[in-house]
Amino acid sequence: VRELVLDNCSSNEGKIEGLTAEFVNLEFLSLINVGLISVSNLPKLGKLKKLELSDNRISGGLDVLAEKLPNLTHLNLSGNKLKDISTLEPLKKLDSLKSLDLFNCEVTNLNDYRESVFKLLPQLTYLDGYDVEDREATDSDGEVDDDDDEEEDEEGEEEDFDEEDDDGDEEEGVEGEEDDEVIGDKEEEDLGIDGEVEDEEDNEDDDEEVEAVQGEKRKREPDDNDYDGD
16 A cells, blocks of 8 residues: 545544554555644654645644654645744654645744745755745646656657658659659650651652652663664
8 A cells, every 4th residue: 555545534542543554665644634633653654755634733743753754755734733933843854855834834924934944944845835936836746757748749749740751852752753754755755756757857858869860860861872873
């Protein structure tokens, strides 16, 4: 079991029945509005990262958290009885703590509350949903994954676009080759026609030469007869 939600269950003298150290793989635990007055009876959960304790009656004793939940990164103590900045000092031992929520706690009404908490807990990234520069926290680390997916999608789209361009170039190349073939065939046809015309003209010239020779031959024949008669 990695996630366990026990909201609105009743605690017995600060204990939740059935919640033991046997949940060795637990990473998320929610105990909202269960009547807790202390965190001293929480089991040791070495892998727990997120703990929801809002709307209880906790007023102190937070030093137990560092002992039992050493890898805690998100802690929600909204709506509890925390009044002084000093009650938060034990959280300094939670080296991995990145997000702390104290909505509706009296401590939030103190002057320079945010500056004091960030100074006390330098490992914090977000206090009540905002960082030290008042920039709002993301809902989850999943949003970073979404950004990566978008970049991959954009890269994929660019690759598809490049492939389309390549296909277009190939099609243009094929069309260009077809046009060249058509032009070449036309030129061959034109050459063929011209050749036929030239052949016909040559034949006509040959016929004219033959006729001319025959005519001269005819002219010579009477001259020879006349010579014989004389």
